[in-house]
Amino acid sequence: MLSKAQIKYIQSLQHKKNRQKSSQYVAEGDKIVQELLQAGMPVKGVYATAGWLEQHHSLVNRMPPGTVTEVDAAVLKQLSSLTTPNQAMALLDMPAPVNPLPAAGTVALALEAIQDPGNMGTLIRIADWFGIPQIICSPDCVDVYNPKTIQATMGSMIRVRIAEYDIRELLQQTKLPSFAATLHGKNIAEFPVIKEGIILIGNEGRGLTEDVTAMATHRITIPRIGGAESLNAAVAAGIICGRLLI
């Protein structure tokens, strides 16, 4: 059983400032908790229904004593910030900060002011699909440990390192080529496949700032054939990865 204080603590992690203070976050969802346990992530607590615990007993049995708590659906609903109820939830330590400068010979995704938690999760999933080891988020991006983001990553945040860093600083300090997604750049289809570089994606409504667009070594555009004003930021990132990385 969970104490009132434990319930209150887990609920408090719905807010970014509490997550930052405690360096912990929660991940909700049957499949994602399973993946976290399989991957040997720093899971500090599992809260799940009797049925879920039984189904995944071999994974759960590896956890240290006192870290697995059976809770009923009503308590899980109380702990959750999501509208769709889940059968399992995990409490995790945030990973240690990583060097924001991507290594030579690698590709990174740099995100400026991405606001939608679902888009952020989808972007992490795209990075994971294309084997991009690192994402750099500007400080004004939505928090990657937001419960909605964690759910939208479908487990991919396990495999992608995420750093928070100023994008201008990043571009000043890196020696890698950089590719700014803009509406007025060079046709993406004219670029060869890259082995290293930073792909820059901007805010959902405004795109990249002028500074960052100007600082990039390349400006790239997905040619528009029809009438839409713009593409969803995550879709645009997917299309760019689908041209530059495969």
Added chain:
Amino acid sequence: MLSKAQIKYIQSLQHKKNRQKSSQYVAEGDKIVQELLQAGMPVKGVYATAGWLEQHHSLVNRMPPGTVTEVDAAVLKQLSSLTTPNQAMALLDMPAPVNPLPAAGTVALALEAIQDPGNMGTLIRIADWFGIPQIICSPDCVDVYNPKTIQATMGSMIRVRIAEYDIRELLQQTKLPSFAATLHGKNIAEFPVIKEGIILIGNEGRGLTEDVTAMATHRITIPRIGGAESLNAAVAAGIICGRLLI
């Protein structure tokens, strides 16, 4: 002012069966209503705040008498099915059914059992960006006139014709090549740009049915470099369009 009966009617259009009975639907959002009026769509009613009507008076003045109603924010909230309030809403006639078989020399997107209204809207926006004139939805797709879908299209549903049709029938009857998105097909990067054909995208969780995959003239795959199990259906469609169409 809106009568109670009018309010009840507009609210009833949140449900698919009522939309089908009346052949009308609502579009919510400041920008989308503006686009609908600019494009000369069959708008039968505009319900908006005094401020919105004033700001867009040149568009609103073209509407027949009695079709524009000033309402306050509280009434708009009552009419809306969305959580984020808007300043304007439009009532529209559904377009007449279109021939589901795409013409020779054109590209179409065919969707099987897409369930998420946001994904559906994003798919329509992708089609619009790449100049795809037509989408064919299987009967078990989420309704495209769902308010959340209409909002996610960002106005693109104005420019893309949408037909509901059985995908097997479509593939039996068409003479165009067809490209089924699957995890076990030929690398998408090895295909040349196409001028005509049907791009097939399946359900978010299960993908395309085996029947449809087998019936397609080509099976295509976005090669996975990293660890993600899958890509979001709309992102996958975007990546495929970004290889086959540009």
